[in-house]
Amino acid sequence: MQAFKPELVCFSWRDIQIFSPHEGDASLEHAFNFYYASNPLKRVMASFQGLQNLYRYYQDIRTNLSYPWLIRNNYPSTRIMIGGGAFTAFADQLIHKVPEGTIGILGEGEDAILKVLNDEPLTEERFIIREQGTVTKGTKHTPALLDALTVDLPYLTSIFPQYKEYVGECIGVQSKRGCPYDCAFCLYPYIEGKRVRYRPAEHVVHDISQYYHQWGARRFWFTDAQFITGKDAYPQCTEILERIVREKLEIEWSGYIRTSLITADLAKLMVQSGVGDLEVAITAGSQRVLNSLHMGFKLEHVYEGCRHLRDAGFTGRVILNYSLNSPEETEESLLQSIESYKVVASILGEDRVFPLMFFLGIQPNTDLEERLLSEGYLSGGYNPLSLTPWNVKKMLYNPAPFNKIIAKACLAAWNRKHGSHDPRPWSGSLSQQSATQQQGHTYADNSLSQGIERNSGRDALLTLEQILRSRKPSDPTPLTKPANSSSSVR
Ligand code: B12
Ligand code: SF4
Helix, strand or coil, rough: CCCCCCCCCEEEECCCCCCCEEEECHHHHHHHHHHCCCCCCHHHHHHHHHHHHHHHHHHHHHHHHHHHHHHHCCCCCEEEEEHHHHHHHHHHCCCCCCCCCEEECCCCCCCHHHHHCCCCCCCCCEEEEECEEEEEECCCCCCCCCCCCCHHHHHHHHHHHHHHHCCCEEEEECCCCCCCCCCCCCHHHHHHHCCCCCCCCHHHHHHHHHHHHCCCEEEEEECCCCCCCHHHHHHHHHHHHHHHHHHHCCCCEEEECCCCCCCHHHHHHHHHHCCCCEEEEEECCCCHHHEEEECCCHHHHHHHHHHHHHHCCCCCEEEECCCCCCCCHHHHHHHHHHHHHHHHHHHHHHHHEEEEEEEECCCCCCHHHHHHHCCCCCCCCCCCCCCCCCHHHHHEECCCCCCCHHHHHHHHHHHHCCCCCCCCCCCCCCCCCCCHCCCCCCCCCCHHHHHHHHHHHHHEEEEEHHHHHHHCCCCCCCCCCCCCHHCCCC
């Protein structure tokens, strides 16, 4: 700082999350043991582990916040800007914790940084700033177009010699911004906007090619909220994949992809261009539940996309994210979710498909949050960053009446330390290892690895099936939610 004397210091804050709502992170197991374990000893142990998690969580936030304060205390005249995914998600809370006058930016930041450097007003930008105790916000009406966006890798390399440590990991490349869908729990349209803006395929593949040739990178992740945003995206996606093939870039790539939009031709191109493991947010196996979450896809099309992938020779793994106990869940829809896993496993092979319990985590500025506020499940003015035990329980959305049986199934699965190895009679399993496993690669999102390695989601689903099927029709308390399901949860 002393030598460089910058006029502006920028911070990019990517993640704030500890009580992850998925089974890749041990905090979920600790939380479930704390809330639902029948053995009191386990509850006590989980409470200690939970406290450790809390400490880590708050400590990480405190450490990150200390950096802007360090700048403010030592260089009071230097301007400070902050942005990034985590900041965008929690801007309303974080703006009170950063030094006064820090310019916060929600969503994309290229134009805003230039404006600040050029001393131009931040009109037309999604800024947030706290001055003399008052918070002011701006709105960006026209999102940036991405036609000219390029990555200057030689320059990046010169200012970031540590890049070598990341070459073996998945390098993020952006091909578009924005997502037109409306999935109730998702924050991405809030972050990136609903209007899809494409980068020219040539630029996208130029990025990949630079990393490939200059850094030796071989693994890539399209950081788009959604790689195939709809039929309008087919020409761009196709051109990107064709160029990868044409330029003989021998890579493995992945990204968030709607399998329901994969056509036979696209599947072939995906496989030819090196698609690796895929994470599919199937969410539920009931079309009714999916519709209630405005997911905007048909289950049958998800299966169809998987068939196209199989026919094209896809050899990667598919992580199927399930958000059990969504607001409209019933016993029948839970059984349908288990069935949907079996359908996908019968198409792609049981040892390729990894169901993962990914509970609905309530995030600010989503339709789900709005719905739960209006139903009284959440109270107005709640603090999404507060991790009191009752807040965590609410934010990991798993309400009554299914909470206990779902927790029982999950805990039974997670307690089996050696993972799920009991192929049951329904399976038409393939024995081949996935290409990515053979090459010794872990999945791009390391934080999910535990769930994949132990394949515990499969066990959780099958155990849940056993529990549900073993319930006698004469059971006194039917597990059916009342009409206004989530308000009964508190
Ligand atoms: C791609 C992605 C991933 C990929 C990353 C692959 C890779 N190799 O790059 C994978 C699947 C691995 C992943 C994993 C996780 N992710 Co993620 N991920 C994303 C996603 C979709 C895009 C991020 C991205 O790279 N965008 C492209 C780049 C160019 O944009 P960007 O970094 O956001 O920067 C832009 C703006 O933010 C802004 N900006 C950024 N910094 C700054 C700084 C200043 C000063 C300014 C002015 C502007 C600015 O300008 C940039 C350009 O416009 C975002 C959601 C989203 N749509 O943004 C979530 C997101 C960042 N992830 C999130 C989370 C939580 C995770 C996980 C913890 C999930 C989990 N498994 O539990 C893990 C953690 C991984 C890790 N250790 O970091 C959260 C973070 C919010 C939060 N709660 O803190 C997000 C926002 C999603 C969400 N839940 O809403 N993720
Ligand atoms: S879940 Fe995916 S498709 Fe749905 S809104 Fe979010 S990014 Fe878009």
